[in-house]
Amino acid sequence: MELSVIGKYKLLVARLYGELDHHGAGEIREAIDRELMRRGVRNLAMDFTNMGFMDSSGLGLVMGRYKKVSAIGGRLIVCGMNNNIRRIFQMCGLQRIAIVADSLEEGMEELDK
Amino acid sequence: MNKMRLEFLSRSDNERFARTVAAAFMLELDPTVEQLSEVKTAISEAVTNAVIHGYDGSEGIIVLEGTLDKNAVKFSVIDRGIGIRDIEKAREPLYSGKPEMERSGMGFTIMEAFMDSIEVESAPGKGTRVTMTKTVEAEDEG
């Protein structure tokens, strides 16, 4: 995973790589939560462009981060998912609570609105 | 007709091992990338459940069985862990026995959506067997 900050949007960007399951989710959660605190941002983007596989552990990770950022008045962007990952997110209605976008740029445009 | 059986320890790094084996086993049916990915997800759900719920993080043996018959594949994931008291409730969307672990209770719902059928047999103190099937139709259009 790669973490970076876009100051203009008070946005932490997490670029995810490889496969997201129970085995790897804990480490990713800790890293994101640590940076959220440390960098003093309130919005979070999770970019799935380079993520080939995800199961319900990823769903739990994303829903948990949604709770974190909404508690500090921020918004969550989830972008770049393949078909399978998108279907899993749709099952629990992620599109109703988060900004779901094809690309990070598109997601950030929503923050402007 | 073909069969396979795999035994492995209930370690979280075996989640990936198990779903990769399941996908490799069904390759001779010539599935689409989409179908492979659906099966991998369903196997990952069942194996993860055995690791975190069945054995609750302690060490045990998980068994993955596969059968290929014509254009259909059947997988069972078996543990000898704590078992499920109320199977109907466990299968409800959004029900989780471990919400504090950031589980969203969608595992069974995902298995249902991605496979053609799923059957859950379980007894408290004895363990759980989840059996799933999927037919891979030959693609005749396009």
Ligand SMILES: Nc1ncnc2c1ncn2[C@@H]1O[C@H](COP(=O)(O)OP(=O)(O)OP(=O)(O)O)[C@@H](O)[C@H]1O
């Ligand atoms: N192999 C198992 N052994 C014991 N209990 C199980 C097993 N599989 C599932 N359960 C019970 O059924 C519940 C629902 O399972 P399900 O996979 O749908 O949700 P979850 O694992 O809690 O969350 P998620 O899969 O979304 O991360 C679990 O919380 C657990 O209580």
Ligand SMILES: [Mg+2]
């Ligand atoms: Mg589960």
